[in-house]
Amino acid sequence: MSARRFWASLSTLALAAVAALGVSGTAVAADSAAAGGYVALGDSYSSGVGAGNYLPDSGDCLRSANAYPQLWAAANSPTSFAFVACSGATTATVASGQLGALDASTALVSVTAGGNDVGFAGVMQDCVLGSEATCLSSVNAAVAQMNNSLPGSLDSLYAGIRAGAPAAHVVVLGYPRFYQLSGSCVAGLTEAERAAINDASDVLNGVLAKRAADAGFTFSSVVDEFTGHELCSGDAWIHSVTVPIHNSYHPTVAGQSGGYLPAFRSAV
Numbered sequence: 001m002s003a004r005r006f007w008a009s010l011s012t013l014a015l016a017a018v019a020a021l022g023v024s025g026t027a028v029a030a031d032s033a034a035a036g037g038y039v040a041l042g043d044s045y046s047s048g049v050g051a052g053n054y055l056p057d058s059g060d061c062l063r064s065a066n067a068y069p070q071l072w073a074a075a076n077s078p079t080s081f082a083f084v085a086c087s088g089a090t091t092a093t094v095a096s097g098q099l100g101a102l103d104a105s106t107a108l109v110s111v112t113a114g115g116n117d118v119g120f121a122g123v124m125q126d127c128v129l130g131s132e133a134t135c136l137s138s139v140n141a142a143v144a145q146m147n148n149s150l151p152g153s154l155d156s157l158y159a160g161i162r163a164g165a166p167a168a169h170v171v172v173l174g175y176p177r178f179y180q181l182s183g184s185c186v187a188g189l190t191e192a193e194r195a196a197i198n199d200a201s202d203v204l205n206g207v208l209a210k211r212a213a214d215a216g217f218t219f220s221s222v223v224d225e226f227t228g229h230e231l232c233s234g235d236a237w238i239h240s241v242t243v244p245i246h247n248s249y250h251p252t253v254a255g256q257s258g259g260y261l262p263a264f265r266s267a268v
Contacts, residue, residue, distance in 0.1 A: 036107020037080035039165070040069030041098045045112040045175065045260070046085035050239050050250030061086035062246065066253045068260035069110055072268070078108065087246075090116045091153040095160045102164030109161060109170040110264055114208055117153055118145040124249060127197065128241070132190050139196045146200070146207050154208065158215035171267045172212040172219045173260065174205040176226035176238060178249070183232030188240075194232070220267035225259040 040046055047058070048067025055063045063083055064070065073081040082101040089098070091113045102109065123142050127135035161170055178201065179185075179194035189197075205221055212219040229237035237255035239247045251259060 035079060036168075037082070037103070037105050038069075038073055038076075038078040038108040038110075039082045039101045039106050039168075040067075040073075040085050040110050041094055041101075041161070042085040042110070042112035042173075043089040043094075043116055044085075044087040044250060045115070046110065046173070047087050047089075048085075048251075048256055049087050050247040051253045051256045052247075055083075060088075064256070066256050068256050068264050071257060071261050072110075072264060080105075085112070088116065089113060091150075091157040092117075095157050099160050099164045102161065102168070104166065106165035106168045108268065109165055109168045110173060111157075111161065111170070112173050112175070113157060114146075114150055114154060114204060115175055117150055118142045118204065123197070123200075127189055127193050132193055135189070135193045136196050139193075139200050143200050143203050146203050150204075150207055151211055154211040155215070158211060158217060161217075162215065169268070170212075170215075170217040171264060172208055172217050173263060173267075174208050174219065174221045174223070175201055176222050176230065176251070176255075176259065177201050178231055178238060180228070180230040180233040183230070184234045185232035218267045220263045222259050222263045225263050226255065229255070229259070 044062065046067065046069060047062055048054075048064025048070070049062045051064040051066035053065040055065060063085065067085070069083050069085065073083070084098045084101045086093070086098070094111065094113050119142055123138045126138035130138075158170075161168075177198040179189075179198055181191060181195055181198070205223065209219040209221070226237055229235055231238055231240055237252050237259055239250055239252060241248050
C-alpha cells in the first residue's frame with residue numbers, strides 16, 4: 001500500500017472512531033462536594049478516550065484512569081464515586097443509560113454531551129477527506145443542528161439530571177477549539193476549514209452555556225485551558241489522526257490533566 005493510500009485509510013478509520021466521542025449557578029467548595037457522592041456522566045471527553053490506561057471493567061466505554069473525573073475523585077475522596085461516562089454517548093444515551101447512577105445523596109455531577117448529537121464524526125470526515133466546500137457545508141449543517149435541535153435535547157437531559165440528583169451541584173463542561181490558526185501545520189485542512197471548525201465549537205459551547213444556565217447548572221469552558229495547546233500549536237493536547245485510531249481528535253493525557261481537570265476544579 002502506498003503511503004498516500006495508507007494515510008487516507010487511517011484517516012477514514014480514525015474519523016469513524018471519532019463517533020465514539022464525541023454560565024451560571026453557584027459553585028460549591030470542593031470539600032463540600034467531596035462530602036457527598038460524585039457522579040461523572042457524559043461522552044468520550046469525560047470518559048477519557050485518548051488518555052490511555054483504560055479501566056479493565058469499562059469495555060467499549062473506554063474510561064481512563066487519566067480522565068479528569070478519576071483525577072478529581074482521587075484528589076478529593078468523595079463519599080462515593082460513580083464513573084459512568086461512555087465513549088459514543090449522546091444526550092439521549094446519557095439520559096437512558098447513565099442517570100441511574102444518580103440519587104438523592106449525589107452532591108456533585110459533571111457532564112459533557114452534545115458533540116455526538118450534531119454529527120461531529122461526520123463533519124470531521126467531510127473536512128479531512130472531502131473538498132473545502134464539502135467541509136464548510138458540513139460544518140454549517142452541524143451549526144444549524146446546534147441552534148435548532150440540540151437545545152431541546154440538552155433541556156431534556158438536564159431535567160433528567162436534576163430529577164435524579166435534586167440537591168447536586170452540576171457542572172457542564174464544554175469542548176476545546178481544535179486548531180491554532182496561522183499555526184505550525186503545513187498540510188491537512190485549509191485555514192478556512194480550521195477557522196470554521198473552531199467557530200462551530202464556539203457556537204456549541206455557547207448553546208451548552210445557555211442551556212446550563214437556564215437549568216441552574218454551572219458551565220465551565222475549557223477553551224482558555226487549551227489555548228496554546230490546540231492542533232497546529234506545536235504543543236497539542238489534542239490528538240490528530242493517530243494510532244490507535246480511537247484516540248484521534250480527543251484530548252491527550254495532558255489535555256485531561258492540564259485542560260479538563262483545572263476547568264472542572266475551578267467550577268466545583
